[in-house]
Amino acid sequence: MSDALQKAFEVMTARIGEQTSQSEWFEITQDRVNDFADVTMDHQWIHVDVDRANAGPFGAPIAHGQLTLSIMSHLPRAAAAATSGPALEGQKLGINYGFDKVRFPSPVPVGSKIRTTSTLKRVEIKGGMLETMNEVKVEIEGQEKPCCVAESLGRLVF
Numbered sequence: 001m002s003d004a005l006q007k008a009f010e011v012m013t014a015r016i017g018e019q020t021s022q023s024e025w026f027e028i029t030q031d032r033v034n035d036f037a038d039v040t041m042d043h044q045w046i047h048v049d050v051d052r053a054n055a056g057p058f059g060a061p062i063a064h065g066q067l068t069l070s071i072m073s074h075l076p077r078a079a080a081a082a083t084s085g086p087a088l089e090g091q092k093l094g095i096n097y098g099f100d101k102v103r104f105p106s107p108v109p110v111g112s113k114i115r116t117t118s119t120l121k122r123v124e125i126k127g128g129m130l131e132t133m134n135e136v137k138v139e140i141e142g143q144e145k146p147c148c149v150a151e152s153l154g155r156l157v158f
Contacts, residue, residue, distance in 0.1 A: 001125065001128070002090070002158055003090075004088075004089060004090025004091075004158040005090075005125065005128070005129075005130060005158040007088075007089065007090070008088040008089070008090065008091065008130050008156065008158060009123060009125055009130055011088060012088070012120065012123040012130060012132060013123050015120050015123075016120050016121065016122070016123060017119070017120065017121075018119065018120055019117060019118065019119050020118045020119065020120050020134060021116070021117070021118045022115065022116070022117045022118070023075035023115045023116045023117075024075075024115060025113040025114070025115050025141055026071065026075055026113060026114055026115065027111070027112070027113050028063045028067075028071075028108055028109075028110055028111070028112055028113070028114060029110065029111070030050065030061060030110045030111075032063075032067070033047050033048065033061060033063050033064065033067065033110055034047075034048055036063075036064055036066075036067040036070075037064070040064070040066065042064060042066075046058065046061065046062055047061055047062060047063070047064055048061065049061070050110075058107050058109065059109075060109040060110055060111070061109070061110040062107040062108055062109055062110065063107075063108040063109075063110065065104040065148070068104065068108055068114065068138055068147055068148045069102060069148060069150065071114070072116055072136055072138055072148060072150065072152075073096060073152075075114075075115060075116045075138075088130075088156065088158075090158045091156055091157070091158055092157045092158060093156070093157040094154055094155070094156050094157070095154065095155050095157070096152075096153075096154060097131065097153040097154055097155045098153050099150050099151055099152055099153060100133065100151035100153060101149075101150065101151045102148070102149075102150040102151075103148070103149050103150070104147060104148050105145055105146060105147065105148075105149065106140065106143065106145045106146065106147045107147065108140060108147045109140075112140050112141060112142075112143075113140070113141040114138050114139065114140055114141070114147060115138070115139055115141070116136050116137065116138050116139075117136070117137050117139065118134045118135070118136045118137075118152070119134060119135045120132060120133075120134055121133050121134060121135050121151070126155070129155045129156060129157050129158070130155070130156040130158070131153060131154070131155050131156075132153070132154045132155075132156065133151055133152070133153050133154075134151070134152045134154070135149065135150075135151055135152075136148075136149070136150045136151075136152045137149050138150075
């Protein structure tokens, strides 16, 4: 094991339980939802048919859960990467390794703003890399219940 990896493990272990990042608010627009529907070929009416969705169960069109999950990895980059926080000494690369658990407890109405808050929960050395697990909550501005909660895994290469 390299000295940089061992030192990074010690630094990150001391950060367990700390909030590692919080993003700025980001507006979910109908154009973004429509573009996502085109890319994923998911044109369900609750996402793209504004008139029908306004009269539907959510009272407005809502973002795809997968859109929320996709944007989730972009949002913290403005503050710090959700999977690793600030770069560590000797770190060459940080990669998204996947998710242990993802839940969508609340829909995201089009026009609302979301942000992520990330908290470091676990750090392990695996395969010569540092693996981190962050609990990432995606909040909707003005709403108490989050729209997404995920256990995001990252791997840091030294």
